[in-house]
Amino acid sequence: RAEILAEVETLPAKAVPGSCQPAEPALKGIKVLDLCQVVAGPTCGRLLAEYGAEVLKINNPNLTFNHTALAGHETQNNGKTCVFLDLKSPDGKKLLDSFIREADVFHCNFAQAAYEHLGVTEEQLREKNPNIILSQINIHSLGGGREWMRGHEDLGEAVSGMSCRYGNSVKPETLPLLVLDHMTGQMGCLGVLLAVYGRLCSGIGQRVQACLSRSSTLAQLPFMLDYDGKVWDEPAGPEAKGYGPLDRIFKAKDGWFYLVAKDTSSIRSIPLLAGLPEDPTALSSALEARAAEGSVDAWVSLLDVPGVTVRRCRFYQAEPPEEDYAKAKGLTKREFHPGVGMLRTTHGAGRLSLTPVISVYPSPAPGADTDQENHPV
Numbered sequence: 001r002a003e004i005l006a007e008v009e010t011l012p013a014k015a016v017p018g019s020c021q022p023a024e025p026a027l028k029g030i031k032v033l034d035l036c037q038v039v040a041g042p043t044c045g046r047l048l049a050e051y052g053a054e055v056l057k058i059n060n061p062n063l064t065f066n067h068t069a070l071a072g073h074e075t076q077n078n079g080k081t082c083v084f085l086d087l088k089s090p091d092g093k094k095l096l097d098s099f100i101r102e103a104d105v106f107h108c109n110f111a112q113a114a115y116e117h118l119g120v121t122e123e124q125l126r127e128k129n130p131n132i133i134l135s136q137i138n139i140h141s142l143g144g145g146r147e148w149m150r151g152h153e154d155l156g157e158a159v160s161g162m163s164c165r166y167g168n169s170v171k172p173e174t175l176p177l178l179v180l181d182h183m184t185g186q187m188g189c190l191g192v193l194l195a196v197y198g199r200l201c202s203g204i205g206q207r208v209q210a211c212l213s214r215s216s217t218l219a220q221l222p223f224m225l226d227y228d229g230k231v232w233d234e235p236a237g238p239e240a241k242g243y244g245p246l247d248r249i250f251k252a253k254d255g256w257f258y259l260v261a262k263d264t265s266s267i268r269s270i271p272l273l274a275g276l277p278e279d280p281t282a283l284s285s286a287l288e289a290r291a292a293e294g295s296v297d298a299w300v301s302l303l304d305v306p307g308v309t310v311r312r313c314r315f316y317q318a319e320p321p322e323e324d325y326a327k328a329k330g331l332t333k334r335e336f337h338p339g340v341g342m343l344r345t346t347h348g349a350g351r352l353s354l355t356p357v358i359s360v361y362p363s364p365a366p367g368a369d370t371d372q373e374n375h376p377v
Contacts, residue, residue: 025052079360
């Protein structure tokens with residue numbers, strides 16, 4: 001084996017054929033109408049922009065002082081042309097009609113009753129543009145008993161028990177991060193990518209949908225399986241530290257680290273920890289007491305032995321060193337947003353082998369592009 005590997009290292013690197021050089025962004029030339037509000041829907045539109053799509057973001061000019069309607073604008077509308085358009089006005093309807101005829105994707109998070117009211121049902125869209133892709137973001141799946149309901153992150157968490165696991169069964173709590181909004185945006189983007197590929201193969205546009213309760217179900221899938229002998233003892237509540245005495249977080253004097261060990265013998269094989277109890281629960285308690293005496297780096301180095309996996313817990317929102325780590329990993333960036341100011345936002349994290357994502361321009365103030373020549377709203 002050693003001889004073979006040594007020979008491989010001496011071989012010259014093969015040149016990548018010209019046809020396999022990085023190509024243009026995957027969605028270059030695809031036009032998206034983004035009529036979504038808040039977080040989940042606009043997140044999908046931002047991801048599509050990062051894949052190279054031309055995204056026209058439309059907001060209601062009558063909701064400029066509605067903080068809910070514009071929530072997340074600064075971080076979720078990067079790379080989009082942002083305009084105000086009153087969809088209920090005669091001029092607004094006329095402009096929307098022209099946009100629909102030119103678009104490849106109609107992306108929205110309307111309540112079900114709004115489609116007919118605005119004249120944008122799937123049938124009406126296809127009368128104007130037979131091959132258009134309809135992308136919908138909702139709280140619940142279409143076709144189910146809750147199809148007509150409206151809601152946000154907290155309701156999506158509640159329906160799968162996620163808020164009970166974060167809080168407890170007596171006092172459920174909404175997670176501090178909008179897990180489902182972002183996850184649903186990712187799912188919506190995947191649906192559009194698949195629909196675009198399907199249209200390239202068949203010439204037929206499709207309807208795709210992502211919803212918060214479906215994302216919540218997927219995220220909670222390990223806890224939603226029932227069978228004979230099932231014990232419902234998953235960790236829950238703000239005091240939960242992990243899945244067991246040897247699969248949990250520990251607090252050092254300068255931060256936290258997560259440890260997973262095969263058994264206690266792996267930890268007790270370390271000379272400095274040889275005196276710890278053999279019982280997993282007792283060992284965990286003893287290690288918890290000793291963890292506060294050393295730094296995270298010291299513990300990560302000490303516990304790096306066969307049978308043990310240990311990693312620093314990172315809190316990206318807190319300290320400059322953590323921000324540097326996130327920037328180095330391509331997870332975050334700081335930019336000046338016209339009319340808004342300097343903001344820290346997520347970076348394009350999608351990766352494709354030969355069709356890279358692009359670093360989209362920062363979002364301007366809501367409606368800032370309304371007066372552009374091509375969008376005289």
